[in-house]
Amino acid sequence: MAFSYGHGIVLLVTASMLAVSLANMVTVGGSENWHFGFNYTDWALQHGPFYLNDTLVFKYDPPNSTTFPHSVYLLPNLWSFLECDLRRAKLVANVAQGGGNGFGFVLKKLQPHYFACGERNGFHCKVGLMKFLVMPMPGCIDRAGKI
Ligand SMILES: *[C@@H]1O[C@H](CO)[C@@H](O)[C@H](O)[C@H]1NC(C)=O
Ligand SMILES: *[C@@H]1O[C@H](CO)[C@@H](O)[C@H](O)[C@H]1NC(C)=O
Ligand SMILES: *[C@@H]1O[C@H](CO)[C@@H](O)[C@H](O)[C@H]1NC(C)=O
Ligand SMILES: [Cu+2]
Secondary structure, eight states: OHHHHHHHHHHHHHHHHHHHHHHHHEEEEEEEEESTOOOOOHHHHHHHHOOOEEEEEOOOOOOOSSSOOEEEEESSSSHHHTTOOOOOOEEEEEEETTTTTTTEEEEESSSSEEEEOOOOGGGHHTTOOOOEEEEEEEHHHHHHHHH
16 A cells, blocks of 8 residues: 555656656757848758747847847748738847847747747848747647657
C-alpha cells in the first residue's frame, strides 16, 4: 500500500517535469538575432515546429547612430503578411525592447502568428526578409501522439 502510493508520487513528479521541459525558449534567427537581410521564413522552416507555450525571443540592439532600429509586429492575416501591409498590425516589441536578453513572446494561441519587423513602413519586412509565420502545435497531444 505504502509502496504503490510512493510509486504514484514518482510518476506525478516525472509528468510535471516533462510538462515544464516541453516549453522551449527559442531565439529568433539563432545567433543571427533579428536583423535586416536574414531569411526568417527559411529559419522558421528549419527550426520548427513550434509548440504552444514556447517562447520566441527577439534580440536586436537599440537604435543609435550606427545601428538601424527594428521592431516586432503581429500582422492580422496571410494577405497582410504576404504584402507586408502594416496597417492593422499590432505592436509586439518596440525599437528599444530587443536589447539585453531580448523580448520574449509566448505562443499562447493555436492559430497562425504572422511576425514582421515594422520599420520603414514595411521595407524591412518586404526587402529585408524580416518576417516569418508560426503555427504552434498543441505540445502535449502532438508529442504523445508521436511516441
Ligand atoms: C527564403 O527562404 C524560403 C524558404 O526556404 C525560400 O522559399 C525563399 O526563396 C527565400 N527567399 C530569398 C529571398 O532567398
Ligand atoms: C551602436 O550599437 C552597437 C551595437 O550595440 C555598438 O556596437 C556600437 O558601438 C554603437 N555605436 C555608437 C555610436 O554608440
Ligand atoms: C501552457 O501554459 C498554460 C498556462 O501556464 C497551461 O495551462 C497549459 O496547460 C500549457 N499548455 C501546454 C500544451 O503546455
Ligand atoms: Cu527591421
